Amino acid sequence: MGRPDKAARAAIAQRRADAIDLRLAGVDWLTVGRKLAADPAVNSDRVAYPQGYGIDRYNKGLEPPTDDQLIHAACKDVRQALKERTTEQEEKADELRAVENLRLDRLFFVAYRQAVRDGDLPAIDRALRIMERRARMNGLDKPSKTEIVTPPTEGSELTAVALDELEALIGISEEAAHGSDN
Incomplete structure (x- = not known):
């Protein structure tokens, strides 16, 4: 077919x-x-x-x-359908991110030139803020460790789980749940 x-x-x-x-x-x-x-x-x-x-x-x-x-x-x-919609949204976000990066380039150029040429402290601060914004937007900063703590229930102990461990557990659960669909 x-x-x-x-x-x-x-x-x-x-x-x-x-x-x-x-x-x-x-x-x-x-x-x-x-x-x-x-x-x-x-x-x-x-x-x-x-x-x-x-x-x-x-x-x-x-x-x-x-x-x-x-x-x-x-x-x-x-x-x-949900996968296709997610892909479309990611593509649109990538396009918008590219436009925002161009805008940040223009702003950074002005702030950087003033910071370097004049040693202007507010321009230095502005250039750093632009750099921080770019790093956040493009995922350049390493994320801090996130822990999720579950409240104790009767007969259980308090458990701390790192985010990557939780995502792995969720992935395993989803695979088990969808295993019967395939």
């Missing part, structure tokens, strides 16, 4: 947007899967959703997807 044509890609994008909207509205995964199914026999609206789940099977006259397959397809769609 090749890459979908432009119309099919637009329909898939719409399906993913609809899946997110349904989940945001509190609709469970199976209902999302049924609502966006291609086969009217399983579609909750009894219509063929364009580029819906199981479209290839429907076009070939095969059995519609099972409930588990519909749930898996809906989960996969939402994950993919």
